[in-house]
Amino acid sequence: MRLKKLKNIPTLKDDDGFKIIMSYLDPKEYNKKNFIDFYIHGLSDDTYELKMPLPPHRQTNHSIILVTKGSIVAGAGFDHYTVDQNMIIVVPAGQITSLSFMSEDIEGFYLHFSDNYLSHTKIDLSDWLIRPVIKLEEEDAEHLIMLLKRMQKLNESEVNADIIKLYLNTFLAEMTRSFDFRKRVNFSAHERLAMEFERLLNYHVTKEKSVGFYASQLNVTPNHLNKSVKSTLDKSASALINEMLILEAKVLIQNNNMSVSEIAFEIGIEDVSYFGRFFKKHTGFTPTEYRKMIELSE
Numbered sequence: 548m549r550l551k552k553l554k555n556i557p558t559l560k561d562d563d564g565f566k567i568i569m570s571y572l573d574p575k576e577y578n579k580k581n582f583i584d585f586y587i588h589g590l591s592d593d594t595y596e597l598k599m600p601l602p603p604h605r606q607t608n609h610s611i612i613l614v615t616k617g618s619i620v621a622g623a624g625f626d627h628y629t630v631d632q633n634m635i636i637v638v639p640a641g642q643i644t645s646l647s648f649m650s651e652d653i654e655g656f657y658l659h660f661s662d663n664y665l666s667h668t669k670i671d672l673s674d675w676l677i678r679p680v681i682k683l684e685e686e687d688a689e690h691l692i693m694l695l696k697r698m699q700k701l702n703e704s705e706v707n708a709d710i711i712k713l714y715l716n717t718f719l720a721e722m723t724r725s726f727d728f729r730k731r732v733n734f735s736a737h738e739r740l741a742m743e744f745e746r747l748l749n750y751h752v753t754k755e756k757s758v759g760f761y762a763s764q765l766n767v768t769p770n771h772l773n774k775s776v777k778s779t780l781d782k783s784a785s786a787l788i789n790e791m792l793i794l795e796a797k798v799l800i801q802n803n804n805m806s807v808s809e810i811a812f813e814i815g816i817e818d819v820s821y822f823g824r825f826f827k828k829h830t831g832f833t834p835t836e837y838r839k840m841i842e843l844s845e
Contacts, residue, residue: 581702581705581708583608583661584608584660584661584663584664584708585658585659585660585661585664585702585708585711585715586658586659586660586702587656587657587658587695587698587699587702588656588657588658588699589654589655589656589699590612590614590617590649590653590654590655590656590657591653591654591655599646599647599648599649600645600646600647600648601645601646601647602645602798602801603622603643603644603645603794603797603798604643604644604645604798605641605642605643605644606638606640606644606659607640607661608640608659608660608661609637609638609639609640609659609660609661609662609665609672610637610638610644610657610658610659611635611636611637611638611656611657611658611659612630612635612636612655612656612657613634613635613655613656613688613691613692613695614630614631614632614633614634614635614653614654614655615632615633615654615655615656615688615692616632616652616653616654616655617631617632617649617650617651617652617653617654617655618630618631618632618648618649618650618653619631619636619646619648619649619650619653620646620647620648621636621638621644621645621646621647622643622644622645622646622647623636623638623642623643623644623675623679624642624643624676624677624679624745625780625782625787625790625791625794627645627647628679628680630680633682633683633684633685633688634680634681634682634683635680635681635683635691635722636679636680636681637672637675637679637680637681638675638679639672639673639675639676640661640662640672641749642676642749643749643794656692656695656699658695658698660715664711664712664715665716665719670716670719670720670723673742673746676742676745676746677738677741677742677745677779677780681722681725681727681728682727683725683727684725684726684727687721687724687725687726690721691718691721691722694714694717694718694721695718697714698711698714698715698718701714735779736775737774737775737778737779738775738779740765740767740771740772740775740776740779741775741776741779741780743765744761744765744772744775744776744784744787745787747761747764747765748761748787748788748791749791751764752788752791752792752795752814752815753792753795753813753814753815754815756788756792756815758772758773758784758785758788761784769784772784773785789825789829790829792814792815792816792825793826793829793830795813795814796810796814796822796826796834797830797837799813799814800834800837800838801838803838807819807822807823807834807835810822810834822834
């Protein structure tokens with residue numbers, strides 16, 4: 548099942564995504580023809596600068612960050628993860644992501660790539676939906692860093708696109724051979740069901756808010772779905788539905804051109820008063836208070 552995009556969460560589209568999140572970038576890099584399909588840079592490079600914090604959004608491409616020094620705090624789906632030395636975070640295309648912190652001494656690599664670059668590999672990045680972070684052994688990290696450096700060098704010329712694909716496939720294959728990944732490669736039935744539930748939430752949550760709907764889509768009972776989600780993510784299925792709705796609302800609130808009633812309607816809640824109570828129950832703020840808080844922090 549391929550993730551579909553919702554219009555609610557801003558999507559960093561291929562042609563303008565990096566312009567949105569960067570305060571400056573290297574035009575030479577950005578204007579490459581293969582930029583949409585593949586891009587790589589060092590986290591400490593001086594050719595770009597991210598606008599921090601980077602709010603929740605969806606990317607049309609898959610992305611990977613490998614940290615070799617320092618740390619970041621990245622969001623993937625409902626959760627936030629601290630990623631530090633010799634750790635990787637993988638965010639499949641369509642997944643909600645954010646970046647709330649990056650240490651001043653950060654070093655490592657960021658890369659994104661399209662499905663076209665994975666067309667001849669059997670690696671399924673959606674396996675990272677519920678476990679997006681990998682801790683690498685020193686030897687594994689050194690090997691992967693060598694491949695990343697080689698891809699970065701090859702990416703200086705557009706004629707190397709086919710070779711880069713081979714290196715990328717090798718990188719992904721080596722990543723899945725790491726000790727930490729191999730420990731969890733065989734997902735349990737409960738974990739697989741939880742991943743499918745998260746996929747469906749990304750597409751249906753503004754229209755469908757009952758556990759029963761998702762259970763029927765997955766051909767299980769609501770009780771079985773709730774049991775699987777609870778054992779995997781330590782939260783009930785209904786709690787995750789609410790969290791996704793709140794996340795959608797928080798992103799829309801950043802748009803000052805939208806009224807609270809428009810935001811409520813956009814996430815599928817017709818009663819504005821109920822939306823206000825729902826939002827305050829889960830955040831401690833009314834939608835208006837939350838918007839003001841965001842404005843004061845800018």
